[in-house]
Amino acid sequence: MSTPLEGSNLDQTRHDIQQTRAELGETIAALTAKTDVKTRARTKTTSAAGSLQQRITQAGQSAKTRATQLAHTLSQKASQRATSAKQDSQHIVGTIRGSLTAGAQTTGKAESTLTTSARAAATTKIGSLVHAKSVPVVAATTTAAALVVVAYRRRWFR
Template sequence: MSTPAGSSDPDQTRRDIQHTRAELGDTIAALATKTDVRTRLRTKTTTASDELRQRVTQAGQSAKTTAVQRSGMLSQKASQYATSVKQKAQQATTAMRGSAAGGAQTAGKAGSNLVASARGVTTRIGSSVRAKPKPVLAAAGAIATLAVVAYRRRRPR
């Protein structure tokens, strides 16, 4: 009340009362807000959850960006490695084909030489057996007898 004591202006007194009532109403509203714990907690919870959602969204976007970048790098490296392996495999295949062709020619020559040599030995043995059959038969009988004796000695009784 801003009116001095003894002032008798009723309009001024009414204005002072209205002003005091408005101030008192504001003070009560402020006190009610401070004492309303449930509403304050809801406000804090809402604010915290909004901040958390924002952080999670940013982290997700950051992780997605990083994953896309790394995926591209890995794909590029894998492609380069595959190309390198393919080239090395082609070189090795070419070298093996050349080696195999040379080896086949050498093996073919050696095989035909071996076959010719075996035919020559067989022919010589056949002609010597026809010329002197008794010594060959005696030698074959002696070898067979030795084989039977050796077999009986080794066999457990």
């Protein structure tokens, strides 16, 4: 027959059994996690979606920065063209005034009539200069900014 185990051996054996059961439970949980394809697929999908969202956010910020830089550059060019048109118009007004003075002296006409006529001519000339130089710049700016945004979005959403 068997002899009764001493108290410490019995406690040690019980402790070993509990430890073995815990290790076996952990092993089963690890094997279950590895064979759970659905959960692993969800984890991968969630990770990929997070990565994609981050890339989309970065792309949006990059596109916004580039569009802002382009708009600033085009605004500077438009301002330079407007300044050039203003200087051209001032030159034309000075030339017309000189012509008016000379014309009034040689023809004897009233200066007020010539001044009115010259102002109308200068206004027409200035308007055409500003219109000819500013509108294409503004149109080009708007078109370029729109094209940059569309091209950038198409590139990231293919």
